[in-house]
Amino acid sequence: MASTPRQYDLVLLGATGYTGKLTAEWVNRKLPSDIKWAIAGRNAKKLQSVADELHQQNPNRPSPAIETVELEKAQLDTLARKTRLIITTVGPYMFYGEPVLAACAENGTHYLDCTGEIPWYYDMLAKYHATAEKNGAIIIPQCGLDSVPADIVSYVVSRHIRKTFNLPTASLTYTLYAYKTGVSGGTSTTALNIFSNYSLSHLSKSMNPYSISPVPAPSTPTPTPSQSSLLQRLLLLPYVPKLGGLQTTGLMAAVDACLVHRSWGLYTSQSATSSYGPNFQFKEYTRSKSLPGAAIFKLTFALAGLLLAIPPTRWIFAPLLKAFVIPAPGEGPSKESMKGDFMSYRALGVAEGKKEEVLAKLDFAFGAYEFTGCSLAAAAEVLLTGGVEGSLAGELRGGILTPATLGEAYVEKLRAYGVNIEVGV
Structure with missing residues (x-):
């Protein structure tokens, strides 16, 4: 990822959708309050409504900024260059996912989504894995209940x-x-x-x-x-x-x-x-x-x-x-x-x-769906707060990877968020 400062640590794209709102709530509730973040989508009025709801749920936390964006290359490239990480819950990904993933891979921006669309993942791997590796973008699809x-x-x-x-x-x-x-x-x-x-x-x-x-x-x-x-x-x-x-x-x-x-x-x-x-x-x-x-x-x-x-x-x-x-x-x-x-x-x-x-x-x-919000927020915290260091994702530095490559830091973060994980029982 580029070392130049970016306006945001995290942008959540699709925050007005069903899964997007749940993810926004987990980010709002769990991530450190000094994380600079924004919610993004096409409708500023709906985004403001989500931001207002988040403020009501957690009045002591600064409200997220609002970014209006269409799913077209120039706007997505601009958005990707503004932030260290994009979470997108805008699906189906076979219709709406590629421009977002491409913008992140090409601009050295980390990326998380919650797809379960393996044929789409298969195609994205062929198109963008090498680009993400080259630019230091950690791209992790299927970071929700799938899988x-x-x-x-x-x-x-x-x-x-x-x-x-x-x-x-x-x-x-x-x-x-x-x-x-x-x-x-x-x-x-x-x-x-x-x-x-x-x-x-x-x-x-x-x-x-x-x-x-x-x-x-x-x-x-x-x-x-x-x-x-x-x-x-x-x-x-x-x-x-x-x-x-x-x-x-x-x-x-x-x-x-x-x-x-x-x-x-x-x-x-x-x-x-x-x-x-x-x-x-x-x-x-x-x-x-x-x-x-x-x-x-x-x-x-x-x-x-x-x-x-x-x-x-x-x-x-x-x-x-x-x-x-x-x-x-x-x-x-x-x-x-x-x-x-x-x-x-x-x-x-x-x-x-x-x-x-x-x-x-x-x-x-x-x-x-609550779990998907939880798992996306937990992965975001690992990526943004240094937890990725020492993991396979940290060693590889970029590419289209998987949740498990975030390693022990991710396991412990999920546990901290309320997921019970036991082995050897």
Whole structure:
């Protein structure tokens, strides 16, 4: 990053949107009060309304400045040169993300987002990774619920196995153990648009579990530890007692696997001692309480994907979902409905040779979108207050990286923000 002084430490782009407002609240509540920051978007009146709300929530903190900006190159370049870091919550990123990421990569400005759009990430990596490396911009997409929990659990478990047993990690099996949370219109709309915006061949290529890893997939992957019955094996439903029993499809499994394997690849390419393990493999599931429930969940998820992937059925199915099932873009769970929200994950790490197993858990007492605000704010604090020094991201100095490359400082910051992370339990 350029050493010349910049007007802001942080600019939050998209602060008037659903996830953007939640992120602004976390920044307003948690980051040091001497951080110079601004909220940015197209509508000055809406931005002022957000700034007023933030002041009411925390009267002792200076209100953020307001920057009006369109998503066009000249304005985004100017904005990027004004600040050390941009957080953008403006999605779908396949439509609105590239100009922001490009401006940051080209102007040596750090960048965070909360996308789960692996095909877009795949394309951005090819276009801008070298530019970001050259200009010292640390670019971290997928720094929200997609895919911080999976990425951080994989990081802490592999570190624990290496430190405790002096062994590499062969596999990490991860499950959404229990949860109560809602869904926003933005997330749902993005999921629908993925299929219409990318060809099936591009989706197949970019969604390969190792598609964004800088090193090839292991030649000898380790299978998921399982004690499944014959029927469960036929239905491809693992039974893992240490993770609560029966497992079904992981809703974010394909997305998380790509991101986690990129972290594995980045650490592997740096040094053998920092690597998770040469044969590391990540698998993700959702815990289920019954065999019929697990089978129905798996079938429904697969059928929905099939209907959306094929154009004729997508033209019928997608409008029905938009009309009757999913919230409108910009809408999401209300503050009242989010009371009592929580998410709980469990993971089982297996050391090379299956000599040792390690359990871990990651829990937080708020929902998915609150977590995204939390994880973005925590990463911002690490980047802005020197916590990145000593991490892999600090060593690399720039490029399109992952949350796990922020290392121990990020783990501890998440804990300080209220995320329970335990390993060796």
